[in-house]
Amino acid sequence: MTALNRQDAPVTSAAPAKAGRLRYAILAMLFVVTTINYADRSTLSIAGDTMQKDLGISSGELGVLFSAFSWSYLVAQIPGGWLLDRFGSKKVYGVAIFLWSVFTMAQGAIGFFAGAAVVLLFILRFVVGFAEAPSFPGNSRIVAAWFPTKERGFASALFNSAQYFATVAFAPLMGWLVTALGWEHVFTVIGGVGVVLALIWTRVIHPPRSHPKMTDAELDYIGAGGALIDMDSPAAAASERDGGLRHIKTLLSNRNMLGIFVGQYFINTITWFFLTWFPVYLVQERGMSILEAGFVASLPALCGFTGGVLGGYLSDLLARRGVSLTVARKIPIITGLLLSTTIMICNFVTASWLVVLIMSTAFFGKGLGALGWAVVGDVAPKQIAGLAGGVFNAFGAVAGIVTPLVVGYLIDATGSFDLALAFVSVCAALAVVSYAFIVKDIRRLDLDELENTDAPRAGQAV
Numbered sequence: 001m002t003a004l005n006r007q008d009a010p011v012t013s014a015a016p017a018k019a020g021r022l023r024y025a026i027l028a029m030l031f032v033v034t035t036i037n038y039a040d041r042s043t044l045s046i047a048g049d050t051m052q053k054d055l056g057i058s059s060g061e062l063g064v065l066f067s068a069f070s071w072s073y074l075v076a077q078i079p080g081g082w083l084l085d086r087f088g089s090k091k092v093y094g095v096a097i098f099l100w101s102v103f104t105m106a107q108g109a110i111g112f113f114a115g116a117a118v119v120l121l122f123i124l125r126f127v128v129g130f131a132e133a134p135s136f137p138g139n140s141r142i143v144a145a146w147f148p149t150k151e152r153g154f155a156s157a158l159f160n161s162a163q164y165f166a167t168v169a170f171a172p173l174m175g176w177l178v179t180a181l182g183w184e185h186v187f188t189v190i191g192g193v194g195v196v197l198a199l200i201w202t203r204v205i206h207p208p209r210s211h212p213k214m215t216d217a218e219l220d221y222i223g224a225g226g227a228l229i230d231m232d233s234p235a236a237a238a239s240e241r242d243g244g245l246r247h248i249k250t251l252l253s254n255r256n257m258l259g260i261f262v263g264q265y266f267i268n269t270i271t272w273f274f275l276t277w278f279p280v281y282l283v284q285e286r287g288m289s290i291l292e293a294g295f296v297a298s299l300p301a302l303c304g305f306t307g308g309v310l311g312g313y314l315s316d317l318l319a320r321r322g323v324s325l326t327v328a329r330k331i332p333i334i335t336g337l338l339l340s341t342t343i344m345i346c347n348f349v350t351a352s353w354l355v356v357l358i359m360s361t362a363f364f365g366k367g368l369g370a371l372g373w374a375v376v377g378d379v380a381p382k383q384i385a386g387l388a389g390g391v392f393n394a395f396g397a398v399a400g401i402v403t404p405l406v407v408g409y410l411i412d413a414t415g416s417f418d419l420a421l422a423f424v425s426v427c428a429a430l431a432v433v434s435y436a437f438i439v440k441d442i443r444r445l446d447l448d449e450l451e452n453t454d455a456p457r458a459g460q461a462v
Contacts, residue, residue, distance in 0.1 A: 020218035022211065023146040027155050029204045030139050033097060034162035036194050037135050038275070039170040040104045040128065041069060043190055044121075045279045046174040046293075047183035054183070055110075055117045063408020065118065066276040068125035069132075070400030076133030077397055078248065081390020084134055084141055085383075088232040093138040094201045100131035101194025108187035129397075136373065137389030141231060144377045144385055145208055148225020150319045153329065156374035157312020161367055163271065164308060167301030171279075175295065207232040226444075228382050247384045247447070251391055254445070259438030260375055261395040263333075266431035268399035270340055270366045273424045274300070276404045277417075278359075285417045286352055299356055300363040307367030311336055315371055326442040329375055330435055332368050337432045339365025344425035347418045366428070375439075381447040399427075 044051075048062055057065070083092045107124045110117045139159045147155045170190065177185045206212070208219055208229040223229045251257045278300075282293040311332035318328035343362035346355050372392065380388035407420040 019221035020215045022213055022215070022218055023151075023155075023222060026142065026146050026205065027158060029201070030142060030159045031162050031165075033093075033197060033201065034135070034139060034159050035166045035169060036097075036190070036197055037100070037132060038163040038166035039174075039190050040100060040132070040194060042167060042171070042275050043104065043107070043174065043186045044125065045276050046171060047178055047186045048280055049283050050178055050183045057118060058412075060408050060412050061118055062280075063276075063404045065121055065125060066272075066404035066408070067401045068122045069129040070272070070397045070404075072126045072129035073133055073400060074129075074394055074397035076130045077137070077390040077394035078387065079390075080133035081137045081386040081388070081393075084138055084386035084389075088207070089138045089141050089145075089386075090202075090205045090207070090232070092134050093142075094198060094205070096131050096134045096138075097194060097201055098198035100128050101191045101198060103128045103131060103191075104194065105188050105191030108184040108191070111184055133390075133393075136393050137386050140373050140377050140380075140389040141385050142205070143373075144228045144380075144382075145231045146222060146227055146229075148222050148227050149325070149378065150225065150316055152226075152377050153315035153319065153371060153374045154309070154312035156377055157308050157315070157371060160370050160373050161305045161308025161312075163275075164301040164304035164363065164367060167274075168298045168305060171297045171301065172295050175293065228385065231382065231385065247381075247387055248391060250447075251384075251388055256379060256439055256441070256445070257388070257391075259434050259440075260372060260379070261392055262438065263431050263434035264372045264392055265395040265399045266427040266434065267337070267366070267370060267372060268396035269403050269427035270343075270362075270424055271396075272400045272403040273407060273420070274304075274363065274366075277407045277411075277420065281417050281420075286355060288352075296356060300359040303360040304363035304367035307336060307364035308370055309367075311368040311371055312374065315374065325378060326440075329371055329378070329442050330439075333371050333375075333435050334369070334432055336365040336367065336369025337428050337435075339368065340428035340431075341425045343428070344421050347421055362428075369431070375442055378442050379445050381445050383447050 044065060048057075048066075051057060052059075052062060080092070080096075103124055107121060107128075110120045110124070113120055140156065143152060143155045143159065174186045174190070177183075177189060206214075208214055208222065208227070219229065252261075279293045279297050282288045282296055288296060315328045315332050318331065319325055340362045342358055342365070346358050349355060349358065373389075376389055376392050377385075403424075406423060407417075410419045410423065411417060
C-alpha cells in the first residue's frame, strides 16, 4: 500500500527513527517566516507613540492606522487562499514574503512626507495587508501536506506561537531602535530581514514528493498518517482551476466550519489588542518608557509562546493516547480561553508587576487555546484547504479591523483602557462559547458530503 492511498489511515504509534525528520526543517522555516511576519505587523505598535509625537497623530488616527493592515488583509484572504490552491504554497507564499518586506521597508520613509504621512502610512499598511494574506493559509496548507494528523497540533501551534516569539525576539530590539536610531529604522531593519528570508524560502520549501532531501521512509510515514502529500500536485491544482470560490457558501453553511470561523474572530480580538494597543497601554496607562514597554511586552509574549507550544503538545499527546480528536483539540482551547478572560482584572490593580503577571496569564491562556489552525487542518476538505484557511483567516482579519478601532474609540471616549480590557475579556468568553457549543465533532470533511447535505454528521459537544 502506498503513501498516497494510505494518507487517511490512523497512526497509532510514534514515527520510527528511520522515517526521518525533514518535516521539522520545514516547520522551522515556517516558524522563522511567521516570526518575521508578526514582527512586521507590530512595527507600528512599537513605533506608534513616538510617531504620534513627531507626526501629530491622534489616538483615533492611530487606531485607523492600526486597522489599515486588516482591511486589505481581510479583502485578500479568500483570493489568497484560492491562489494557494491554484498555484501552490511555495510560489505564492514566497512572492508574498518578498512583497510585504519591501512595503514594510518603505514605511521608514514616510517622515519625508510629513504633510501626507498619515495617508501614506495608511496606504503602505494597506498593501502590507494584501501581501501578507496568504501567510497563515499557506502555513496551514504546508503543515497539512507535511505532518500526519497526530503531529499536526504541535506543528500548527508552533507556527501560530511565532506571533508571541516575534515580540519576545523583536520588541526589545525595536524599542532600542526607536530610542537609539529613530522610529524609521524599525521599519527598514525588520523589512530588510524579510527580503533576505524570501530568498532563503526558495531554497528550503518544496512539496513533500519533490523535496530533494525527502526519503521514501518519511514520505510513506507522513502519508500513511494523514498528511496530504499531493496537495500541490498539478492534478490537484487543476481540479480547482474552475469554480474554486463557489465553495465559500458551502463552507459557511456548515455548522462546524462556521463555529471554527466565529471562534477565530473572537480569539483574534485578543491577538490584535496585543499587537496594536498593548505597548501603548504600558506607556500611556502604566507610565512606562518606550524602551521599558518594549522589554515588558516581551514577558506576556513569552508566556503566550510557551502556552502555544504546550497547547499543541498536550493536544497531540491526548490524541496519541487514544482520546478522540474532538476532545484532544477542545480541552486546551476551552481551558486556555477561559484563562484569557482574566485580562479584565488589570482594571482593578495598580502595581505594575501585578499587571504584567495578569497579562502574562491571559496571554499564556490565549496561546494554550490558539489551536484554530490545527483544527482547520484537521477538518478542511483536501481540495479546498487553502480556501478554507482563507475564509478562516478572513474572520480573524475582521477582528483586526474592529479591535483597534473599538479600543481607540473607547480610549478617546473614556480617557482610560478600562472598557477596552473588558471588551477583550468578553470576546475571549465568546470564543469559549463557539468551541464548546457550536463546533461539534472534529474530523476531515468531504467536499462532496458538504455539497450534498445541509449539515455534517453531528458528534457530541465537549
